[in-house]
Amino acid sequence: MAIIKFPEHFKWGAATAAYQIEGAVKEGGRGESIWDRFSHTPGKVINGDNGDIACDSYHLYREDIALMKDLGISVYRFSISWPRIFPEGIGKVNEEGVKYYHDFVDELLHNGIEPMCTLYHWDLPQALQDKGGWANRETIEAFGQYASFMFQEFKGKISKWLTINEPWCVSFLSNYLGAHAPGNKDLQLATTISHHLLVAHGLAVSQFRKIGEGEIGFAPNLEWLEPFSNKEEDIQACNRGIAWFIEWFMDPVFHGKYPEFLLDWFKDKGVTLSIDEGDMEQISQPIDILGINYYTGSVGRYKEGEGLFDLEPIDIGYAKTDIGWNIYPEGFYKALHKLKVQYGDIPIYITENGACYNDEVENGEVKDTRRIEYLKQHLISLKRAIDSGVNIQGYLTWSLLDNFEWAEGYDMRFGLIHINFKTLARTKKDSYFWYKQMIGNTWFER
Numbered sequence: 048m049a050i051i052k053f054p055e056h057f058k059w060g061a062a063t064a065a066y067q068i069e070g071a072v073k074e075g076g077r078g079e080s081i082w083d084r085f086s087h088t089p090g091k092v093i094n095g096d097n098g099d100i101a102c103d104s105y106h107l108y109r110e111d112i113a114l115m116k117d118l119g120i121s122v123y124r125f126s127i128s129w130p131r132i133f134p135e136g137i138g139k140v141n142e143e144g145v146k147y148y149h150d151f152v153d154e155l156l157h158n159g160i161e162p163m164c165t166l167y168h169w170d171l172p173q174a175l176q177d178k179g180g181w182a183n184r185e186t187i188e189a190f191g192q193y194a195s196f197m198f199q200e201f202k203g204k205i206s207k208w209l210t211i212n213e214p215w216c217v218s219f220l221s222n223y224l225g226a227h228a229p230g231n232k233d234l235q236l237a238t239t240i241s242h243h244l245l246v247a248h249g250l251a252v253s254q255f256r257k258i259g260e261g262e263i264g265f266a267p268n269l270e271w272l273e274p275f276s277n278k279e280e281d282i283q284a285c286n287r288g289i290a291w292f293i294e295w296f297m298d299p300v301f302h303g304k305y306p307e308f309l310l311d312w313f314k315d316k317g318v319t320l321s322i323d324e325g326d327m328e329q330i331s332q333p334i335d336i337l338g339i340n341y342y343t344g345s346v347g348r349y350k351e352g353e354g355l356f357d358l359e360p361i362d363i364g365y366a367k368t369d370i371g372w373n374i375y376p377e378g379f380y381k382a383l384h385k386l387k388v389q390y391g392d393i394p395i396y397i398t399e400n401g402a403c404y405n406d407e408v409e410n411g412e413v414k415d416t417r418r419i420e421y422l423k424q425h426l427i428s429l430k431r432a433i434d435s436g437v438n439i440q441g442y443l444t445w446s447l448l449d450n451f452e453w454a455e456g457y458d459m460r461f462g463l464i465h466i467n468f469k470t471l472a473r474t475k476k477d478s479y480f481w482y483k484q485m486i487g488n489t490w491f492e493r
């Protein structure tokens with residue numbers, strides 16, 4: 048059997064997000080978010096699920112942190128509910144919300160767990176959406192004020208910050224494909240939003256340089272696309288599909304410009320970018336860390352007129368998780384290798400990787416052996432990337448807890464810990480025990 052061993056300094060963690068676990072949406076002075084509005088709109092979320100209660104981590108966070116300590120993680124990625132701090136998005140601060148996060152972060156630190164804080168994990172204050180949301184450049188300024196407040200308020204407690212989680216999901220999934228809040232289906236709008244998100248990221252970084260302490264970055268998600276054949280048309284189609292996730296967001300941050308071939312492609316679709324003077328300089332300020340979220344990949348081939356990029360994803364029989372995503376660990380390595388080639392040695396944290404398996408509790412146990420296999424396969428790819436020179440500093444699995452999986456609701460479970468959403472009981476899954484042993488050893492047996 049092979050031993051897969053990680054560097055001694057390697058950081059192991061787990062990740063969650065505010066709207067997916069907190070609940071208490073009308074408590075503690077919190078304002079409405081776009082996900083409150085979207086999830087309560089009939090037809091938007093499977094089973095009509097919403098985040099009103101979720102895992103009730105707002106009230107149960109001490110229990111969750113005790114589980115993290117038992118698990119042995121050294122870093123925990125969470126997000127701030129922007130409308131808990133600024134109920135209207137800007138202006139009056141909600142002191143109850145500020146205190147909640149101080150109490151939460153203090154509990155993490157007291158338990159020797161390093162906080163990694165995502166400022167924006169999709170729960171935009173509805174009051175800002177009512178004024179156009181991310182399509183309105185005023186939201187960029189509002190995000191800058193929110194970020195500046197948080198950097199000042201948590202200086203000395205939080206030293207790893209991520210500005211925007213998965214800007215592809217916030218822009219294209221939510222405003223072109225329409226699958227997430229606010230549910231628009233407009234390519235020009237989505238592309239404009241993608242630019243405003245990057246400008247907002249850059250504004251937060253510039254504020255961090257004045258106010259903050261520690262490291263800052265952002266967390267794009269990547270989906271790999273493997274060409275069906277070595278035909279140039281298949282290769283180019285897959286390159287377009289990959290660039291939609293990688294180059295579209297990474298080139299502006301690391302190279303100060305959008306990928307020309309995608310700009311041209313969008314222009315042929317009647318979509319243009321309105322770039323203000325100074326935007327690209329703002330976006331491309333150096334960052335300290337890069338979060339990478341990877342779940343899946345597909346095989347793709349050229350098909351004229353198919354989708355946005357003349358690209359047809361085809362099912363060649365890869366095994367899938369319970370949410371229907373291909374299990375494709377090879378794509379994880381290929382994506383990470385591509386990042387090193389194109390963007391150099393920025394310290395990378397895998398800020399999300401995990402699998403949806405909807406195993407239930409039986410006799411007090413959850414035998415999620417498929418999740419353990421998924422983690423093993425992807426950690427093998429990760430170790431290959433590390434050994435080939437990719438500067439990976441840590442791995443945070445998605446997710447610590449089963450939680451509200453956005454439009455898929457609560458049926459889709461990604462946690463190491465099972466949540467009974469009726470009783471809120473937490474049950475450690477077999478994958479929890481496997482991850483705990485692997486963290487303790489810094490290796491696992493294949």
Ligand SMILES: N=NNCCOCCOc1ccc(-c2cn(C[C@@H]3NC[C@@H](O)[C@H]3O)nn2)cc1
Nearest residue numbers: 064213220224226268270340342399445452453
């Ligand atoms: N890709 N093209 N799709 C074509 C059309 O598909 C429509 C649906 O698409 C997608 C694509 C991606 C996702 C997704 C979900 N997560 C998991 C969350 N990450 C942040 C954290 O909160 C986790 O809950 N990451 N990515 C969902 C749906």
